[in-house]
Amino acid sequence: MKKLKLKSALLALLICASALAQDDGIPVRKLSPLRGLAGADSRQFDEQSKLQYNQMLAEAHQKDAVATDRNPQLIRLRAIAGRLIPFTSRWNPDAAKWDWQVNLLNSPTVNAFCMPGGRIAFYNGILTKLNLTDDEVAMVMGHEIAHALREHAREQAGKNNATSLVARLAGAAGAAYFGLDPRLGDAVGSGAAKVASLSFSRSDESEADLVGMDLAARAGFDPRAGIALWQKMSAVNKAQPLPFLSTHPSGNQRIEDMNKNMHLVLPVFARAKGLDPNKLPPYRSLALPKS
Template sequence: MKKSKTLMAALALALASLCASLPVVAQDDGIPVTRMSRLRGLGGDARQFDQQSKLQYDQMLAQAHQKDAVATDRNPQLIRLRAIAQRLIPFTTRWNPDSANWKWEVNLLNSPTVNAFCMPGGRIAFYNGILVKLNLTDDEVAMVMGHEIAHALREHAREQAGKNAITSVGARIFGAIGSAYFGVDPRLGDAAAGAVAQGAALSFSRDDESEADLVGLDLAARAGFDPRAGIALWQKMGAVNKSQPLPFLSTHPSGSKRIEDMDKNMYLVLPVYARARGLDPDNLPPYRSLALPKS
Protein backbone atom coordinates (compact mmCIF):
# COMPACT_ATOMS: atom_id res chain seq x y z
CA MET A 1 0.00 0.00 0.00
CA LYS A 2 2.82 2.35 0.98
CA LYS A 3 4.67 1.46 -2.23
CA SER A 4 1.53 2.24 -4.23
CA LYS A 5 1.14 5.66 -2.58
CA THR A 6 4.81 6.39 -3.10
CA LEU A 7 4.54 5.45 -6.76
CA MET A 8 1.43 7.61 -7.20
CA ALA A 9 3.17 10.55 -5.55
CA ALA A 10 6.20 10.11 -7.78
CA LEU A 11 3.99 9.99 -10.87
CA ALA A 12 2.10 13.10 -9.76
CA LEU A 13 5.38 14.94 -9.17
CA ALA A 14 6.70 13.87 -12.56
CA LEU A 15 3.47 14.97 -14.25
CA ALA A 16 3.58 18.34 -12.50
CA SER A 17 7.18 18.79 -13.54
CA LEU A 18 6.33 17.88 -17.13
CA CYS A 19 3.42 20.33 -17.23
CA ALA A 20 5.60 23.08 -15.81
CA SER A 21 8.15 22.50 -18.57
CA LEU A 22 5.59 22.72 -21.39
CA PRO A 23 5.33 26.05 -23.21
CA VAL A 24 2.32 28.16 -22.25
CA VAL A 25 -0.02 28.66 -25.20
CA ALA A 26 -1.11 32.27 -25.36
CA GLN A 27 -4.79 33.04 -25.84
CA ASP A 28 -5.60 33.53 -29.50
CA ASP A 29 -6.99 37.03 -29.13
CA GLY A 30 -7.00 39.93 -31.56
CA ILE A 31 -8.53 39.80 -35.03
CA PRO A 32 -9.48 36.18 -35.83
CA VAL A 33 -7.40 34.55 -38.55
CA THR A 34 -9.49 33.24 -41.44
CA ARG A 35 -8.58 30.97 -44.33
CA MET A 36 -7.27 32.65 -47.43
CA SER A 37 -9.34 32.40 -50.59
CA ARG A 38 -8.82 29.31 -52.74
CA LEU A 39 -9.16 31.58 -55.75
CA ARG A 40 -5.49 32.44 -55.28
CA GLY A 41 -4.72 29.21 -57.11
CA LEU A 42 -6.38 30.57 -60.24
CA GLY A 43 -4.11 33.61 -60.14
CA GLY A 44 -0.98 31.65 -61.05
CA ASP A 45 1.85 29.87 -59.29
CA ALA A 46 2.90 31.56 -56.05
CA ARG A 47 6.63 31.27 -56.77
CA GLN A 48 6.23 32.72 -60.25
CA PHE A 49 4.05 35.49 -58.87
CA ASP A 50 6.78 36.35 -56.34
CA GLN A 51 9.44 36.40 -59.04
CA GLN A 52 7.35 38.75 -61.17
CA SER A 53 6.81 40.96 -58.15
CA LYS A 54 10.54 41.13 -57.45
CA LEU A 55 11.23 42.04 -61.06
CA GLN A 56 8.63 44.83 -61.00
CA TYR A 57 9.91 46.17 -57.68
CA ASP A 58 13.53 46.16 -58.87
CA GLN A 59 12.54 47.93 -62.10
CA MET A 60 10.63 50.55 -60.13
CA LEU A 61 13.65 51.17 -57.89
CA ALA A 62 16.00 51.35 -60.88
CA GLN A 63 13.83 54.00 -62.52
CA ALA A 64 13.59 55.94 -59.25
CA HIS A 65 17.38 55.78 -58.83
CA GLN A 66 17.80 57.29 -62.30
CA LYS A 67 15.74 60.26 -61.09
CA ASP A 68 17.66 60.39 -57.79
CA ALA A 69 14.34 59.73 -56.05
CA VAL A 70 15.38 56.93 -53.67
CA ALA A 71 16.27 57.86 -50.10
CA THR A 72 19.73 56.82 -48.91
CA ASP A 73 20.23 54.49 -45.97
CA ARG A 74 21.11 57.52 -43.80
CA ASN A 75 17.78 59.24 -44.43
CA PRO A 76 16.06 59.73 -41.01
CA GLN A 77 12.62 58.94 -42.40
CA LEU A 78 13.86 55.72 -44.01
CA ILE A 79 15.58 54.71 -40.77
CA ARG A 80 12.28 55.34 -39.02
CA LEU A 81 10.32 53.26 -41.53
CA ARG A 82 12.72 50.33 -41.26
CA ALA A 83 12.57 50.41 -37.47
CA ILE A 84 8.77 50.25 -37.56
CA ALA A 85 8.89 47.40 -40.07
CA GLN A 86 11.24 45.45 -37.82
CA ARG A 87 8.64 45.59 -35.07
CA LEU A 88 5.80 44.46 -37.33
CA ILE A 89 7.50 41.68 -39.28
CA PRO A 90 7.82 39.14 -36.40
CA PHE A 91 4.03 38.98 -36.17
CA THR A 92 3.34 38.40 -39.86
CA THR A 93 3.56 34.61 -39.67
CA ARG A 94 0.27 34.52 -37.77
CA TRP A 95 -1.39 35.58 -41.01
CA ASN A 96 0.86 33.81 -43.50
CA PRO A 97 3.50 31.30 -42.32
CA ASP A 98 5.40 31.69 -45.60
CA SER A 99 6.36 35.24 -44.63
CA ALA A 100 9.05 33.80 -42.36
CA ASN A 101 11.08 33.15 -45.51
CA TRP A 102 10.40 36.43 -47.28
CA LYS A 103 13.27 38.75 -48.16
CA TRP A 104 11.80 41.85 -46.54
CA GLU A 105 12.80 45.19 -48.01
CA VAL A 106 11.82 48.79 -47.13
CA ASN A 107 12.53 51.81 -49.33
CA LEU A 108 11.49 55.45 -49.34
CA LEU A 109 10.76 57.32 -52.57
CA ASN A 110 11.21 61.08 -52.67
CA SER A 111 7.85 61.99 -54.18
CA PRO A 112 4.93 64.15 -53.01
CA THR A 113 2.53 61.27 -53.72
CA VAL A 114 0.40 60.27 -50.73
CA ASN A 115 0.81 56.51 -51.03
CA ALA A 116 2.64 53.37 -49.90
CA PHE A 117 2.58 49.72 -50.93
CA CYS A 118 3.91 46.26 -50.12
CA MET A 119 4.39 43.87 -53.01
CA PRO A 120 4.25 40.06 -52.69
CA GLY A 121 7.30 38.75 -50.87
CA GLY A 122 7.54 41.66 -48.44
CA ARG A 123 8.84 44.47 -50.68
CA ILE A 124 7.69 47.72 -49.08
CA ALA A 125 7.87 51.24 -50.47
CA PHE A 126 6.65 54.53 -48.99
CA TYR A 127 6.33 57.84 -50.80
CA ASN A 128 7.61 60.79 -48.82
CA GLY A 129 4.34 62.64 -49.46
CA ILE A 130 2.31 60.42 -47.15
CA LEU A 131 4.68 61.09 -44.26
CA VAL A 132 4.91 64.84 -44.79
CA LYS A 133 1.42 65.79 -45.95
CA LEU A 134 -0.30 63.77 -43.22
CA ASN A 135 2.32 64.46 -40.51
CA LEU A 136 2.12 60.83 -39.39
CA THR A 137 3.04 59.62 -35.93
CA ASP A 138 4.90 56.31 -35.62
CA ASP A 139 1.59 54.64 -34.70
CA GLU A 140 -0.04 56.01 -37.85
CA VAL A 141 2.89 54.92 -40.00
CA ALA A 142 2.46 51.45 -38.49
CA MET A 143 -1.22 51.51 -39.51
CA VAL A 144 -0.31 52.35 -43.10
CA MET A 145 2.50 49.80 -43.21
CA GLY A 146 0.46 47.10 -41.49
CA HIS A 147 -2.35 47.62 -43.99
CA GLU A 148 -0.01 47.34 -46.98
CA ILE A 149 1.80 44.33 -45.52
CA ALA A 150 -1.60 42.70 -45.00
CA HIS A 151 -2.29 42.82 -48.73
CA ALA A 152 0.89 40.83 -49.33
CA LEU A 153 0.27 38.42 -46.45
CA ARG A 154 -3.25 37.60 -47.59
CA GLU A 155 -2.04 37.34 -51.22
CA HIS A 156 -4.69 39.75 -52.42
CA ALA A 157 -2.92 40.39 -55.72
CA ARG A 158 -2.93 36.69 -56.65
CA GLU A 159 -6.48 36.32 -55.36
CA GLN A 160 -7.59 39.30 -57.43
CA ALA A 161 -6.00 37.75 -60.53
CA GLY A 162 -7.98 34.58 -59.89
CA LYS A 163 -11.20 36.51 -59.35
CA ASN A 164 -10.66 38.52 -62.50
CA ALA A 165 -10.15 35.32 -64.47
CA ILE A 166 -13.48 33.95 -63.22
CA THR A 167 -15.47 37.16 -63.66
CA SER A 168 -14.13 37.75 -67.16
CA VAL A 169 -15.08 34.23 -68.26
CA GLY A 170 -18.43 34.42 -66.49
CA ALA A 171 -19.14 37.84 -67.94
CA ARG A 172 -18.40 36.64 -71.49
CA ILE A 173 -20.80 33.73 -70.98
CA PHE A 174 -23.40 36.14 -69.62
CA GLY A 175 -22.96 38.35 -72.68
CA ALA A 176 -23.22 35.43 -75.09
CA ILE A 177 -26.38 34.08 -73.44
CA GLY A 178 -27.94 37.53 -73.42
CA SER A 179 -27.18 38.03 -77.09
CA ALA A 180 -28.54 34.64 -78.11
CA TYR A 181 -31.61 34.51 -75.87
CA PHE A 182 -32.80 38.10 -76.11
CA GLY A 183 -31.62 38.74 -79.64
CA VAL A 184 -29.57 41.81 -78.74
CA ASP A 185 -26.52 43.01 -80.65
CA PRO A 186 -23.50 40.86 -79.52
CA ARG A 187 -21.47 44.04 -79.11
CA LEU A 188 -24.00 45.29 -76.57
CA GLY A 189 -23.79 41.96 -74.83
CA ASP A 190 -20.02 42.28 -74.63
CA ALA A 191 -20.35 45.79 -73.22
CA ALA A 192 -22.81 44.63 -70.57
CA ALA A 193 -20.53 41.72 -69.71
CA GLY A 194 -17.63 44.13 -69.28
CA ALA A 195 -19.69 46.27 -66.92
CA VAL A 196 -20.61 43.21 -64.85
CA ALA A 197 -16.97 42.12 -64.62
CA GLN A 198 -15.81 45.61 -63.66
CA GLY A 199 -18.45 45.92 -60.94
CA ALA A 200 -17.48 42.54 -59.48
CA ALA A 201 -13.80 43.45 -59.50
CA LEU A 202 -14.49 46.71 -57.67
CA SER A 203 -16.46 44.85 -55.04
CA PHE A 204 -13.70 42.30 -54.55
CA SER A 205 -11.16 45.08 -54.13
CA ARG A 206 -13.24 46.77 -51.45
CA ASP A 207 -13.41 43.47 -49.57
CA ASP A 208 -9.63 43.14 -49.76
CA GLU A 209 -9.14 46.67 -48.49
CA SER A 210 -11.44 46.04 -45.54
CA GLU A 211 -9.60 42.84 -44.64
CA ALA A 212 -6.25 44.61 -44.91
CA ASP A 213 -7.45 47.29 -42.51
CA LEU A 214 -8.25 44.72 -39.83
CA VAL A 215 -5.14 42.59 -40.37
CA GLY A 216 -3.08 45.79 -40.22
CA LEU A 217 -4.70 46.73 -36.92
CA ASP A 218 -3.82 43.31 -35.51
CA LEU A 219 -0.18 43.46 -36.66
CA ALA A 220 0.31 46.96 -35.29
CA ALA A 221 -1.30 46.17 -31.93
CA ARG A 222 0.90 43.10 -31.43
CA ALA A 223 3.96 45.22 -32.20
CA GLY A 224 2.95 47.75 -29.53
CA PHE A 225 1.49 50.43 -31.79
CA ASP A 226 -1.79 52.03 -30.75
CA PRO A 227 -4.56 50.70 -33.05
CA ARG A 228 -6.61 53.85 -32.40
CA ALA A 229 -4.13 55.52 -34.73
CA GLY A 230 -5.99 53.85 -37.60
CA ILE A 231 -9.01 56.03 -36.92
CA ALA A 232 -6.87 59.17 -36.66
CA LEU A 233 -5.16 58.24 -39.93
CA TRP A 234 -8.41 58.07 -41.89
CA GLN A 235 -9.67 61.25 -40.31
CA LYS A 236 -6.55 62.93 -41.66
CA MET A 237 -7.04 61.27 -45.04
CA GLY A 238 -10.57 62.63 -45.17
CA ALA A 239 -9.43 66.13 -44.30
CA VAL A 240 -6.74 66.12 -46.99
CA ASN A 241 -8.68 64.36 -49.73
CA LYS A 242 -11.92 66.31 -49.95
CA SER A 243 -12.56 65.11 -53.50
CA GLN A 244 -12.63 61.40 -52.70
CA PRO A 245 -14.74 59.35 -55.21
CA LEU A 246 -18.07 57.89 -54.13
CA PRO A 247 -17.56 54.54 -52.31
CA PHE A 248 -19.77 52.67 -54.81
CA LEU A 249 -17.49 53.63 -57.69
CA SER A 250 -14.23 53.31 -55.80
CA THR A 251 -11.98 50.30 -55.27
CA HIS A 252 -11.55 51.51 -51.68
CA PRO A 253 -14.20 51.79 -48.98
CA SER A 254 -15.01 55.34 -47.94
CA GLY A 255 -13.04 56.83 -45.08
CA SER A 256 -16.12 56.90 -42.85
CA LYS A 257 -16.83 53.21 -43.57
CA ARG A 258 -13.24 52.30 -42.72
CA ILE A 259 -13.42 54.22 -39.46
CA GLU A 260 -16.72 52.52 -38.60
CA ASP A 261 -15.30 49.03 -39.24
CA MET A 262 -12.13 49.74 -37.26
CA ASP A 263 -14.15 51.13 -34.36
CA LYS A 264 -16.34 47.99 -34.30
CA ASN A 265 -13.24 45.79 -33.95
CA MET A 266 -11.27 48.00 -31.57
CA TYR A 267 -12.35 45.92 -28.57
CA LEU A 268 -10.44 42.97 -30.08
CA VAL A 269 -7.11 44.75 -30.59
CA LEU A 270 -6.88 47.18 -27.68
CA PRO A 271 -6.20 44.38 -25.14
CA VAL A 272 -3.48 43.04 -27.47
CA TYR A 273 -1.89 46.50 -27.65
CA ALA A 274 -2.16 46.93 -23.88
CA ARG A 275 -0.45 43.59 -23.28
CA ALA A 276 2.36 44.46 -25.71
CA ARG A 277 2.97 47.73 -23.87
CA GLY A 278 2.40 46.41 -20.36
CA LEU A 279 -0.60 48.72 -19.85
CA ASP A 280 -3.97 48.30 -18.17
CA PRO A 281 -6.47 47.70 -21.01
CA ASP A 282 -9.21 49.34 -18.94
CA ASN A 283 -7.19 52.46 -18.26
CA LEU A 284 -5.40 53.35 -21.50
CA PRO A 285 -4.25 56.95 -21.99
CA PRO A 286 -5.98 58.76 -24.88
CA TYR A 287 -4.36 58.52 -28.28
CA ARG A 288 -2.67 61.73 -29.39
CA SER A 289 -2.18 62.43 -33.07
CA LEU A 290 -0.30 65.30 -34.73
CA ALA A 291 -1.98 68.21 -36.46
CA LEU A 292 -1.94 68.38 -40.23
CA PRO A 293 0.64 70.77 -41.67
CA LYS A 294 -0.70 74.22 -42.49
CA SER A 295 -1.20 74.63 -46.21
Protein backbone atom coordinates (compact mmCIF):
# COMPACT_ATOMS: atom_id res chain seq x y z
CA MET A 1 0.00 0.00 0.00
CA LYS A 2 2.85 2.36 0.88
CA LYS A 3 4.59 1.56 -2.43
CA LEU A 4 1.39 2.32 -4.32
CA LYS A 5 1.03 5.67 -2.55
CA LEU A 6 4.70 6.45 -3.28
CA LYS A 7 4.23 5.64 -6.97
CA SER A 8 1.12 7.81 -7.07
CA ALA A 9 2.98 10.68 -5.43
CA LEU A 10 5.87 10.36 -7.91
CA LEU A 11 3.42 10.27 -10.82
CA ALA A 12 1.72 13.40 -9.51
CA LEU A 13 5.08 15.15 -9.27
CA LEU A 14 5.94 14.15 -12.85
CA ILE A 15 2.59 15.44 -14.13
CA CYS A 16 3.07 18.66 -12.19
CA ALA A 17 6.61 19.05 -13.55
CA SER A 18 5.36 18.45 -17.08
CA ALA A 19 2.66 21.08 -16.67
CA LEU A 20 5.15 23.58 -15.31
CA ALA A 21 7.48 22.85 -18.23
CA GLN A 22 4.72 23.81 -20.64
CA ASP A 23 4.15 27.06 -18.77
CA ASP A 24 7.75 28.20 -18.81
CA GLY A 25 9.42 30.05 -21.64
CA ILE A 26 7.81 33.08 -23.28
CA PRO A 27 4.28 33.60 -21.84
CA VAL A 28 1.46 32.93 -24.32
CA ARG A 29 -0.86 35.88 -24.88
CA LYS A 30 -4.31 35.89 -26.45
CA LEU A 31 -4.46 36.51 -30.18
CA SER A 32 -5.20 40.10 -31.18
CA PRO A 33 -8.93 40.97 -31.38
CA LEU A 34 -8.11 43.13 -34.42
CA ARG A 35 -8.06 39.91 -36.46
CA GLY A 36 -11.84 40.02 -36.47
CA LEU A 37 -11.85 43.27 -38.42
CA ALA A 38 -10.31 41.62 -41.46
CA GLY A 39 -13.66 40.29 -42.69
CA ALA A 40 -12.30 36.73 -43.00
CA ASP A 41 -11.73 33.88 -40.57
CA SER A 42 -8.55 31.83 -40.35
CA ARG A 43 -9.94 29.20 -42.73
CA GLN A 44 -10.53 31.80 -45.44
CA PHE A 45 -7.05 33.19 -44.91
CA ASP A 46 -5.66 29.67 -45.18
CA GLU A 47 -7.40 29.11 -48.52
CA GLN A 48 -6.23 32.44 -49.91
CA SER A 49 -2.74 31.69 -48.64
CA LYS A 50 -2.76 28.34 -50.42
CA LEU A 51 -3.70 29.99 -53.71
CA GLN A 52 -1.00 32.66 -53.37
CA TYR A 53 1.68 30.17 -52.35
CA ASN A 54 0.87 27.80 -55.21
CA GLN A 55 0.85 30.67 -57.69
CA MET A 56 4.25 31.80 -56.47
CA LEU A 57 5.66 28.28 -56.75
CA ALA A 58 4.21 27.81 -60.23
CA GLU A 59 5.83 31.00 -61.48
CA ALA A 60 9.10 30.13 -59.77
CA HIS A 61 9.02 26.67 -61.38
CA GLN A 62 8.69 28.32 -64.78
CA LYS A 63 11.96 30.13 -64.02
CA ASP A 64 13.54 26.90 -62.76
CA ALA A 65 13.93 28.68 -59.43
CA VAL A 66 12.58 26.03 -57.02
CA ALA A 67 15.03 23.68 -55.32
CA THR A 68 14.43 19.97 -55.89
CA ASP A 69 13.68 17.59 -53.03
CA ARG A 70 17.27 16.34 -53.19
CA ASN A 71 18.76 19.79 -52.62
CA PRO A 72 20.90 19.59 -49.43
CA GLN A 73 19.81 23.03 -48.23
CA LEU A 74 16.13 22.15 -48.68
CA ILE A 75 16.62 18.86 -46.85
CA ARG A 76 18.25 20.87 -44.06
CA LEU A 77 15.37 23.37 -43.93
CA ARG A 78 12.74 20.64 -43.78
CA ALA A 79 14.60 18.85 -40.99
CA ILE A 80 14.69 22.06 -38.93
CA ALA A 81 11.00 22.70 -39.61
CA GLY A 82 10.22 19.14 -38.53
CA ARG A 83 11.68 19.92 -35.11
CA LEU A 84 9.89 23.26 -34.71
CA ILE A 85 6.39 22.34 -35.90
CA PRO A 86 5.47 19.98 -33.00
CA PHE A 87 5.63 22.98 -30.63
CA THR A 88 3.52 25.38 -32.70
CA SER A 89 0.12 24.43 -31.23
CA ARG A 90 1.16 26.04 -27.93
CA TRP A 91 0.85 29.37 -29.74
CA ASN A 92 -2.12 28.54 -31.96
CA PRO A 93 -4.11 25.29 -31.55
CA ASP A 94 -5.15 25.39 -35.22
CA ALA A 95 -1.53 24.82 -36.25
CA ALA A 96 -1.92 21.10 -35.51
CA LYS A 97 -4.23 20.90 -38.56
CA TRP A 98 -2.17 23.02 -40.96
CA ASP A 99 -0.78 21.65 -44.22
CA TRP A 100 2.83 22.54 -43.48
CA GLN A 101 5.15 23.00 -46.46
CA VAL A 102 8.77 24.12 -46.83
CA ASN A 103 10.32 25.20 -50.12
CA LEU A 104 13.58 26.83 -51.16
CA LEU A 105 13.73 29.44 -53.94
CA ASN A 106 16.95 29.82 -55.89
CA SER A 107 17.37 33.56 -55.58
CA PRO A 108 20.06 35.80 -54.05
CA THR A 109 17.41 37.66 -52.07
CA VAL A 110 18.00 37.80 -48.30
CA ASN A 111 14.51 36.79 -47.25
CA ALA A 112 12.17 34.11 -45.90
CA PHE A 113 8.49 33.95 -44.98
CA CYS A 114 5.70 31.74 -43.67
CA MET A 115 2.24 32.31 -45.09
CA PRO A 116 -0.95 31.65 -43.10
CA GLY A 117 -1.58 27.93 -42.86
CA GLY A 118 2.10 27.02 -42.45
CA ARG A 119 3.50 27.49 -45.97
CA ILE A 120 7.18 28.35 -45.61
CA ALA A 121 9.61 29.63 -48.23
CA PHE A 122 13.29 30.53 -47.90
CA TYR A 123 15.39 32.35 -50.47
CA ASN A 124 18.83 30.89 -50.98
CA GLY A 125 20.47 34.26 -50.42
CA ILE A 126 19.62 34.34 -46.73
CA LEU A 127 21.45 31.05 -46.18
CA THR A 128 24.56 31.82 -48.22
CA LYS A 129 25.06 35.55 -47.62
CA LEU A 130 24.73 35.17 -43.85
CA ASN A 131 26.34 31.73 -43.58
CA LEU A 132 23.66 30.65 -41.11
CA THR A 133 24.11 27.85 -38.59
CA ASP A 134 21.18 25.49 -37.97
CA ASP A 135 20.40 27.42 -34.78
CA GLU A 136 20.27 30.69 -36.74
CA VAL A 137 18.10 29.14 -39.44
CA ALA A 138 15.78 27.96 -36.66
CA MET A 139 15.57 31.52 -35.35
CA VAL A 140 14.64 32.88 -38.78
CA MET A 141 12.14 30.10 -39.39
CA GLY A 142 10.70 30.33 -35.90
CA HIS A 143 10.18 34.06 -36.38
CA GLU A 144 8.40 33.55 -39.69
CA ILE A 145 6.26 30.74 -38.32
CA ALA A 146 5.39 33.02 -35.39
CA HIS A 147 3.86 35.57 -37.78
CA ALA A 148 1.53 32.85 -39.07
CA LEU A 149 0.77 31.43 -35.62
CA ARG A 150 -0.10 34.81 -34.17
CA GLU A 151 -2.18 35.61 -37.29
CA HIS A 152 -0.41 38.89 -37.88
CA ALA A 153 -1.63 38.88 -41.49
CA ARG A 154 -5.26 38.93 -40.36
CA GLU A 155 -4.41 41.55 -37.76
CA GLN A 156 -2.79 43.78 -40.37
CA ALA A 157 -5.68 43.16 -42.73
CA GLY A 158 -8.04 44.28 -39.99
CA LYS A 159 -6.05 47.50 -39.66
CA ASN A 160 -6.15 48.06 -43.40
CA ASN A 161 -9.65 46.88 -44.22
CA ALA A 162 -9.99 49.17 -47.21
CA THR A 163 -7.72 46.94 -49.31
CA SER A 164 -8.99 43.76 -51.00
CA LEU A 165 -8.53 40.52 -49.03
CA VAL A 166 -6.24 38.83 -51.51
CA ALA A 167 -3.96 41.84 -51.86
CA ARG A 168 -3.76 42.22 -48.08
CA LEU A 169 -2.94 38.55 -47.61
CA ALA A 170 -0.27 38.53 -50.29
CA GLY A 171 1.37 41.58 -48.78
CA ALA A 172 1.30 40.33 -45.23
CA ALA A 173 2.73 36.96 -46.22
CA GLY A 174 5.73 38.59 -47.78
CA ALA A 175 6.66 40.85 -44.90
CA ALA A 176 9.46 38.45 -44.14
CA TYR A 177 12.01 38.41 -41.36
CA PHE A 178 14.42 40.90 -42.88
CA GLY A 179 11.85 43.17 -44.50
CA LEU A 180 10.91 43.86 -48.03
CA ASP A 181 12.56 43.63 -51.42
CA PRO A 182 10.01 44.64 -54.12
CA ARG A 183 11.87 42.61 -56.74
CA LEU A 184 12.22 39.46 -54.59
CA GLY A 185 15.01 38.37 -56.93
CA ASP A 186 14.75 38.23 -60.69
CA ALA A 187 14.62 34.45 -60.68
CA VAL A 188 11.35 34.27 -58.79
CA GLY A 189 9.31 36.28 -61.27
CA SER A 190 6.72 39.02 -61.09
CA GLY A 191 4.08 36.94 -59.34
CA ALA A 192 6.20 36.55 -56.23
CA ALA A 193 6.52 40.33 -55.95
CA LYS A 194 2.89 40.44 -54.84
CA VAL A 195 3.94 39.00 -51.49
CA ALA A 196 6.06 42.03 -50.62
CA SER A 197 3.66 44.95 -50.39
CA LEU A 198 2.93 45.16 -46.67
CA SER A 199 5.16 45.15 -43.63
CA PHE A 200 4.11 43.98 -40.20
CA SER A 201 4.03 46.46 -37.36
CA ARG A 202 7.02 46.81 -35.08
CA SER A 203 5.05 45.23 -32.24
CA ASP A 204 4.28 42.24 -34.48
CA GLU A 205 7.95 41.92 -35.36
CA SER A 206 8.96 42.05 -31.71
CA GLU A 207 6.38 39.44 -30.75
CA ALA A 208 7.54 37.18 -33.58
CA ASP A 209 11.13 37.47 -32.35
CA LEU A 210 10.15 36.22 -28.90
CA VAL A 211 7.78 33.50 -30.10
CA GLY A 212 10.47 32.34 -32.52
CA MET A 213 12.98 32.15 -29.68
CA ASP A 214 10.54 30.04 -27.67
CA LEU A 215 9.86 27.64 -30.55
CA ALA A 216 13.56 27.26 -31.27
CA ALA A 217 14.43 26.63 -27.62
CA ARG A 218 11.76 23.94 -27.23
CA ALA A 219 13.07 22.23 -30.36
CA GLY A 220 16.60 22.16 -28.94
CA PHE A 221 18.03 25.09 -30.90
CA ASP A 222 20.10 27.65 -29.01
CA PRO A 223 18.06 30.88 -28.64
CA ARG A 224 21.32 32.84 -28.30
CA ALA A 225 21.60 32.33 -32.05
CA GLY A 226 19.18 35.23 -32.44
CA ILE A 227 21.81 37.58 -31.04
CA ALA A 228 24.46 36.28 -33.44
CA LEU A 229 21.98 36.53 -36.30
CA TRP A 230 21.32 40.22 -35.75
CA GLN A 231 24.99 40.93 -35.22
CA LYS A 232 25.58 39.44 -38.66
CA MET A 233 22.75 41.50 -40.11
CA SER A 234 24.20 44.68 -38.64
CA ALA A 235 27.61 43.85 -40.11
CA VAL A 236 26.14 43.20 -43.55
CA ASN A 237 24.05 46.36 -43.32
CA LYS A 238 27.14 48.49 -42.61
CA ALA A 239 28.91 47.19 -45.69
CA GLN A 240 25.85 47.40 -47.93
CA PRO A 241 22.85 49.29 -46.51
CA LEU A 242 19.66 47.23 -46.63
CA PRO A 243 16.72 49.60 -47.11
CA PHE A 244 14.11 47.04 -46.14
CA LEU A 245 15.41 47.06 -42.56
CA SER A 246 13.95 50.55 -42.11
CA THR A 247 10.44 49.13 -41.64
CA HIS A 248 11.53 46.94 -38.74
CA PRO A 249 12.90 47.48 -35.25
CA SER A 250 16.62 48.16 -35.35
CA GLY A 251 19.04 45.30 -34.90
CA ASN A 252 20.25 46.78 -31.62
CA GLN A 253 16.67 47.03 -30.32
CA ARG A 254 15.95 43.43 -31.27
CA ILE A 255 19.14 42.24 -29.58
CA GLU A 256 18.21 44.20 -26.44
CA ASP A 257 14.71 42.70 -26.35
CA MET A 258 16.05 39.19 -26.88
CA ASN A 259 18.61 39.58 -24.11
CA LYS A 260 15.89 40.83 -21.74
CA ASN A 261 13.93 37.61 -22.32
CA MET A 262 16.84 35.19 -22.65
CA HIS A 263 16.46 34.05 -19.03
CA LEU A 264 13.01 32.70 -19.94
CA VAL A 265 14.12 30.53 -22.85
CA LEU A 266 17.59 29.31 -21.89
CA PRO A 267 16.19 26.86 -19.27
CA VAL A 268 13.78 25.56 -21.94
CA PHE A 269 16.68 25.01 -24.35
CA ALA A 270 18.77 23.37 -21.64
CA ARG A 271 15.94 20.98 -20.77
CA ALA A 272 15.47 20.05 -24.43
CA LYS A 273 19.18 19.24 -24.70
CA GLY A 274 19.45 17.57 -21.29
CA LEU A 275 21.95 20.17 -20.08
CA ASP A 276 22.44 22.15 -16.89
CA PRO A 277 21.10 25.66 -17.64
CA ASN A 278 23.84 27.11 -15.41
CA LYS A 279 26.62 25.38 -17.35
CA LEU A 280 25.74 25.98 -20.97
CA PRO A 281 28.72 26.21 -23.34
CA PRO A 282 29.05 29.52 -25.23
CA TYR A 283 27.17 29.81 -28.49
CA ARG A 284 29.38 29.53 -31.58
CA SER A 285 28.34 31.14 -34.84
CA LEU A 286 29.97 31.01 -38.29
CA ALA A 287 31.85 33.87 -39.87
CA LEU A 288 30.26 35.88 -42.64
CA PRO A 289 31.48 34.91 -46.12
CA LYS A 290 34.30 37.06 -47.45
CA SER A 291 33.07 39.52 -50.04
